[in-house]
Amino acid sequence: MIEFLQVLILGICLGFVYALMVSGLTLIFGVMRIVNLAHPILIICGAFVSYWLFILIGLDPILSIPIAGLVVAALGVVIYKLIFERNAAQQTYSEMTVLLTFGTAMVIDGILSFVFHNTQRTTSPSYATDAIFIGDIFIPLAQLYSGLVSSVIIVGLAVFLKYSDFGIAIRATSQNRTSAELVGVNVKFVCLISFGIGCALAGAAGALVSFIFSFFPSRHWEWIAIMMSLVVLGGMGSLKGAVIGAIVLSVVSSMVGAFISPAWSTMVFFLSLFLILIIRPKGLFGIQSD
Amino acid sequence: MNSLLNINNLTAGYGYGPDIVRDFSLTLNKSEVKCIIGPNGAGKSTLLKSIAGILKPRSGEIFFDGEKISEKEAYQIMRLGICFLPQERAIFPNLTVAENLRMCAYSIKDKKVAEARIKEAIEMFPVLGQRLKQIAGTMSGGQQQQLVYARAFTIKPKIIMIDEPSLGLAPSLVEQTFNHITQIASSGIAVILVEQNAIRGLETAGYGVVMDLGKLVFEKPAKEVLQDQSLRELYLGKALEK
Known part of the structure; x- marks a missing residue:
């Protein structure tokens, strides 16, 4: 029972981090129909920003979240302006973005690998190796903090989307671009900002990832499939779905890892992707495609 | 140039396709209600989309309150006062x-x-x-x-453009909808109405504008269009059979 609770709590903490990792991906897909395969490499970029801030000036990775977010958002806005905006009117936009973002991911991966080499890195703040005990349950602080911070950011994002005028405009745009334009929403601007927010979320996730996982530039390939399976389970474009998908799959994969074999835990993501695509292709909370 | 909306020699179409609206000119004054009628494919919806800025005109100019809007984005046009x-x-x-x-x-x-x-x-x-x-x-x-x-x-807004308000509505809702439109018009908002139910549309409007094959055929006070037997047969024929 103790072991079960232990795995459950760790799975939930990790689930929130996964949820943060995919929140930007699902937001960008929801608003712009961009399948952003470059999202995981942007997370790595965020991880590098936090890593170097920690190494060079000793800044705690949790405190460097805003900086990592801003840097990656700026990078994202440049990418958006360069390759996405001018193609937005194309009929096969969504399909095109798969190739465009795949290419972008390769380019950024190449640059990062060239500059930093593919060595395993991890940021090591003091709490990274610490843990607390609640009764007999052992909780590593790194996981606990990253889970808490992720959940705060996700709640912040949800509140912003739900209650602010701009947030409602983002949701309106994701439902119907033309209708949004017709009530006076500058759709191009909303897309640019949403892309920026999505990338900022990737950067923020990167800061957390930098101390709970070890990372290297090419690791994003491994994350793409996992992240896609989370988003597809929840339904592309749905934040609520992505969060639920992330937590459920994270807990299940932790359970499988703990009670069956760690070798099978990654399998959970691919198996669920496979099953969801067969049984309910639009996911649990998916938006109907138009 | 004192009217609220001036459309001068507008030509518009989709993608690489043919011109749908051809050399079309129309003016709309403050508080005026004009109903555009014409057969399917005459370019009525395309005309409204071009005015709203969803579709960029191929040539011609549109002025709103003296300001050129034909090159503006849809959200800017909406913010100027065209809904x-x-x-x-x-x-x-x-x-x-x-x-x-x-x-x-x-x-x-x-x-x-x-x-x-x-x-x-x-x-x-x-x-x-x-x-x-x-x-x-x-x-x-x-x-x-x-x-x-x-x-x-x-x-x-200063102008409201409504495309086929009664399309696909139950008869009781059509009545309700036209009541809303009358309400809007009586509050001083100019209205451009595109309506397949031509008679109902013309009864609501001050002017009837007949459009065919992308061109303006003629424009007359709505009452005259409704009373003119030959026009009724030509353009409102289907509606009469009902």
Whole structure:
């Protein structure tokens, strides 16, 4: 029972981090129909920003979240302006973005690998190796903090989307671009900002990832499939779905890892992707495609 | 050039396709109601889309209040005071009614004004007030229609363009819809109406504009169009058979 609770709590903490990792991906897909395969490499970029801030000036990775977010958002806005905006009117936009973002991911991966080499890195703040005990349950602080911070950011994002005028405009745009334009929403601007927010979320996730996982530039390939399976389970474009998908799959994969074999835990993501695509292709909370 | 809207020699079409609207000119004065009629494929909807800025004109110019709008973005044109209600129900089905109303007032910078306008719209359509938290897409057709027209009273545009308001509506709703349009027109907003139910449209309008193959055929006071036997046979024939 103790072991079960232990795995459950760790799975939930990790689930929130996964949820943060995919929140930007699902937001960008929801608003712009961009399948952003470059999202995981942007997370790595965020991880590098936090890593170097920690190494060079000793800044705690949790405190460097805003900086990592801003840097990656700026990078994202440049990418958006360069390759996405001018193609937005194309009929096969969504399909095109798969190739465009795949290419972008390769380019950024190449640059990062060239500059930093593919060595395993991890940021090591003091709490990274610490843990607390609640009764007999052992909780590593790194996981606990990253889970808490992720959940705060996700709640912040949800509140912003739900209650602010701009947030409602983002949701309106994701439902119907033309209708949004017709009530006076500058759709191009909303897309640019949403892309920026999505990338900022990737950067923020990167800061957390930098101390709970070890990372290297090419690791994003491994994350793409996992992240896609989370988003597809929840339904592309749905934040609520992505969060639920992330937590459920994270807990299940932790359970499988703990009670069956760690070798099978990654399998959970691919198996669920496979099953969801067969049984309910639009996911649990998916938006109907138009 | 003193009229509210001037369309000069407008030509428009989609993608690499042929011209749908050809060399079309029209003026609209303050508080005027004009109904555009014509057979399917005459270019009526395309005309409205070009004015609204959803479709960029291929040539020709459109002036609103003396300002050239034919090169502006749709949201800018809307903010100047031209509201377009397209054929597809122009609401956000997955947002709540309250959120939809907030989106209607999105272009109003002053928050207090926006809130007051939303309140006005709710007073006008009390049903919406009772359903603020409901997801708009789950309301009945008639209620969704009220949400669409609430926009006119929230934004208070100078011109409102309505594309096929009665399309696909039950007869009782058609009546309700035309009541909304009359209400809008009597509040001093100029209206451009495209309507397949030509007789009903012309009864609401001051002027009838007949369009065919993308061109303006003629423009006359709506009463004359309705009374002229030969015109009725030519352009309102189908409606008469009913």
